[in-house]
Every structure is written in structure tokens, then in C-alpha cells.
Amino acid sequence: MLRFIMRMTGNVLKILALGGLASLAHAQGSAPGTAPTSNAVPAAAPALASPPARERSWRLGAAFGYGERTNPLIQSDDIPVIVDVDIAWFGKRWFFDNGDVGYTLFDRPSSTTSLVARVNDDRVFFGKTNTRYVNFAYSGNGMTTALPPAAGGGGNSPGAPPGVGSQEQALPVAVNPPDRDYAIEAGVESLIDGDWGSAELRAFHDVSGTHGGYELSAHYSRRWTAGRLSIAPTLGVSYKSAQMNDYYWGVHAHEASGALPEYHAGAGINLEGGLVTNYYLTRHLRFALSVNYERLADEIAASPLAEDDYVMAYFSGFAWTF
Amino acid sequence: MNIFRALVIGCGLLSVSLVSPGADIPAARLIVKPLLCVIDRDAGRCSMTFRIRWKSEAAAEYCLNDSALNTPLRCWPSTVSGTHEQHREVNEAFTYWLGAPNGTQRAAEAKIDVLRLDSQDRRRDRRARHVWDVL
Numbered sequence: 380m381l382r383f384i385m386r387m388t389g390n391v392l393k394i395l396a397l398g399g400l401a402s403l404a405h406a407q408g409s410a411p412g413t414a415p416t417s418n419a420v421p422a423a424a425p426a427l428a429s430p431p432a433r434e435r436s437w438r439l440g441a442a443f444g445y446g447e448r449t450n451p452l453i454q455s456d457d458i459p460v461i462v463d464v465d466i467a468w469f470g471k472r473w474f475f476d477n478g479d480v481g482y483t484l485f486d487r488p489s490s491t492t493s494l495v496a497r498v499n500d501d502r503v504f505f506g507k508t509n510t511r512y513v514n515f516a517y518s519g520n521g522m523t524t525a526l527p528p529a530a531g532g533g534g535n536s537p538g539a540p541p542g543v544g545s546q547e548q549a550l551p552v553a554v555n556p557p558d559r560d561y562a563i564e565a566g567v568e569s570l571i572d573g574d575w576g577s578a579e580l581r582a583f584h585d586v587s588g589t590h591g592g593y594e595l596s597a598h599y600s601r602r603w604t605a606g607r608l609s610i611a612p613t614l615g616v617s618y619k620s621a622q623m624n625d626y627y628w629g630v631h632a633h634e635a636s637g638a639l640p641e642y643h644a645g646a647g648i649n650l651e652g653g654l655v656t657n658y659y660l661t662r663h664l665r666f667a668l669s670v671n672y673e674r675l676a677d678e679i680a681a682s683p684l685a686e687d688d689y690v691m692a693y694f695s696g697f698a699w700t701f
Numbered sequence: 702m703n704i705f706r707a708l709v710i711g712c713g714l715l716s717v718s719l720v721s722p723g724a725d726i727p728a729a730r731l732i733v734k735p736l737l738c739v740i741d742r743d744a745g746r747c748s749m750t751f752r753i754r755w756k757s758e759a760a761a762e763y764c765l766n767d768s769a770l771n772t773p774l775r776c777w778p779s780t781v782s783g784t785h786e787q788h789r790e791v792n793e794a795f796t797y798w799l800g801a802p803n804g805t806q807r808a809a810e811a812k813i814d815v816l817r818l819d820s821q822d823r824r825r826d827r828r829a830r831h832v833w834d835v836l
Contacts, residue, residue: 434820467825474824483824491823570823574743579828598828604741604818613828659739662814 440465442667444696451675451687452504454556460694481568490571497583499562499590501627554638556684559627562589576601585623592623598651607659615651619676628682639683647676657698668695726801729757731809738791742819746792753785755799755809763808768796776802791815 446460467476474481474493481495566583577600584593596617603610624644635641653671660666673690680688732754738747753765760781764773777783791813798810820826 434822434825438825469822469824476824476827479827481824493824568827570827572823572826577823577826600828602741602818604739604744607735607737607739609739609741609818615828659737659816661737662816 434469436468436470438465438467438469438700440698440700442694442696442698444667444694446669446692446694446696448692449687449690450504451679451685451690452556453684453686454554455504455686458503460692463694463696463698465700489573490569492567492569494565495568495581495583496563496565496586499564499585499623501623502559502561505556505559505627554636557630557634560589561587562626563587564594566593590623590626592620592626594619594623609657609659611655613651613653613655613671615653617649617651619647619649621646621678624676624678628679628684630683642682642684644682645678647678649676649679650674663700665698665700666696667698669693726763726804726806726808727757727759727761729755729763729799729808731755731797731799731811733797733811733813736811736813738813738815740792740815740817740819746790747815748788749791750786750788751797751813753787753797753811754782755784756782757808762802763799764802766798766800768798773802 442463442465443461448458448460450457465477468474469476472483474483479495479497481493483491483493485492562585564583565586566581569580571578571580579596579598579600581596582593585591594617596615598613598615600611600613621644624647628642628644630639630642632641651671651673654669656668658666669692671690671692673692675685675688675690677688679685734752735749738749740747755763755765757763758781760779762777762779763783764776765783765785766773774787775783775785792815794813794815796810796812798807800807
């Protein structure tokens, strides 16, 4: 749950928690800090070359900047990204990575396979919705006549006053995007890398009884580093089952109205491309710029709940890793 | 009253002992660029040219040292400033420091950090599932 969009109150708590964990990590870690220049330091024997510091179990960081993720859901706001908090812990087998909990089954020279439990992220779109009022009218022969909303639909909407649908007046009908729940998903994840780049293969199934579906995904990424600059393009494809797509993007019978006709989404494939760029200012501070584009499956894009057939996201800001 | 007097005397002695090691070499300012080496999977080391400048308020004999070497890189006769350029391969953090000839006391120092992007634990490179995860 740590990755969902940052509301300011939540951010304050996260930052406080982060501060506490950061001091813990520093106490635990052995890596030296940055000390660019100093004057007249006390005498000390010259440090001999030491072996590379062992990686800390904790990874803590925060990024501050501005970004946005478009929201393909109708009557919803785009999602602002002001702060991104990174909290992860990696043990020999168990790990926690910003809400994902995993247990590593195999760690081979070229691949690592883990069992992972995570929270589905489609739900995040349903968190910033608005109510819109629409009029139903028929235009013809130079006249416009108010129409009643579909039976059992908009006329039953809260906020639709009595008399809606009468021929005499075209009062607006409240249209709310339906609520959706978070789903807990469990599955297998394989991370593979080599000189050619890195790939991530995942298969996840809902274990919370929320949507009952599954998702298969594959991503490829390659990072290039030149001096302090690193650039990592990513390509990805994910297949989402009919149950999963229909739960989030279908309009179910009890939700249908004149404004939202019943719709059943089938399985489909989302395609994704992205670019993450970092310019390292110090060992701990960097300027980060990321862009990501996801083309939604036709089955999602055709839903009355979908306003766009894509999700575009970007962020630029300064990131600090403790 | 005696306790107060003892505290005053004790603090005075402590401050003398902290300052006295710096008495035989004037403080200096050392500026080194660049200060960071970024190493990724495809390059095990950085090939860097360091531009080193130092400045002191009082003329003295200074030597520029490298924490990975036992002998000074360069020494200057009684002067207040100096510059030096060094090309070297870097794969671990080290320190340039300025001190008196044949001394271990440091008038100034600058640490060159090494940041390794490639982790031995590939789980640390798991792709963020949300685009706002830029870290």
C-alpha cells in the first residue's frame, strides 16, 4: 500500500517513518558517507583501500518533484505525483519491496525466482473520481425532448431528483464511476539478466476473491551508463484475464444506466514502453526523469468506463537514497 | 564553586588538546573535481581525470596525498596555493588529502565516492510497477 498516490497527510507520516528507518539503516550499514571537502581535519592515518561495502538490507529513499499519471477512467482526475517514497528490505530469502512481499525460491547466476504477493494496481484509477450530471435528450425535427434514463439505472442514482425522465423537464442524472476494490495477488516472478539486459517474467493470480482473474507479464529493460548519467528504456507486455478486466473495467448489470450501458470486458493485452533517466549528483542524490506510456487492451479501451485507451505518466525531480 | 572551577579548567584543557594537533600546519581548502565515480555492469571502473586545487591562508610546505598510496603525489615548497591534475582508474572510494611533508596530519581532504549501480542481488533491480517509482 506504500506506493499508492501520495496525499499530503499520508506523505508526512511516510516521511517521518522514513526518517526513523533511515537512522536505523545508517546504524546498521557500514558504507561511508559523502564528505566532499573539509578544512583542517584532525590527524588520522591514511585509509588503506578497503573492499567494497556490503549492501545494506534496507533500501530507503524519497523523491521530490512533479509528475502526473493520466487516468483513463471517466470522470476522474489525473493522478499527481509529488513525492515518491521507496522502502524496501532484502533478506537472503524474504524481501519486502514497497508493498510487495516475496520469498526467493532459486537464486542462480543468471536468474532469480521468487514467490510474490502484491496489491493489484488497477484499483488506483478508481480513487480519484467525480460525480457528473448528464441530461438525456433526443434531438430531431428541430426539437429536443428530454428522455428518461434507463430503468433501474440513472433514475435510481442518488442525487437524481424526483421527476427525472419526465417528458416535461430534462433534469440531470448523477453518474458515478462504480467502486472497485484492491485485490491481493500472489504469483511467481523470475528476474533474468545478462549482457543483453534484463527481463522480468511474472504470473499472478487473485487470492483475495476480488476479481478472480490472473495476469501474465513480461518486461525487458537495458540500462546504459555514461559518466554520471544512466538511461534505461523498458518495453513490456501484460496479458490480463477476462475476469480481471471485467471486474475493473466492466459495467455490471446493477451498475448500468443510460449513461453507463452494461459492458463485459474480455481478456486483453496491454503494451508498455518507458524510459528512466538518472543523473547522479552525489552517491545519494540524483536528478530523475521518467516517462511511461501504456496502451490499454482494446477490451479495456472499449469500456464505457474508459475515457482514454492509454495511460501516460511522467515524473521529474530529485531523488535521495539513504 | 570548586566543581564549577574544575569544569572551566577541564574544558579549557580539552579545547587545547583538540586544537593543538592542527597547530603545526595551517588549515587549507582542497577542491577536487569530479568527486563521484558511477560504475555499472558494463564497466568495472571509472577512468577519470581529477583536477585538484588547494589554497591556504598561510604559506607552508604542503604535500598532496592519495589514501591508496604510501608516498605523496606531489609536494609544494612554502606557498599558499597549488594545482594538480591526475588521471587514474577508480573502482573504490579513496581520499585526496593535503598535509605536511612526512606527516600524517591533514590540513584538508576530499573524498572520491564510488557508486555501484549493479547490485549482486538482482531483486534490488525489480522493475517498479508504478511509473512514479523513480527510485
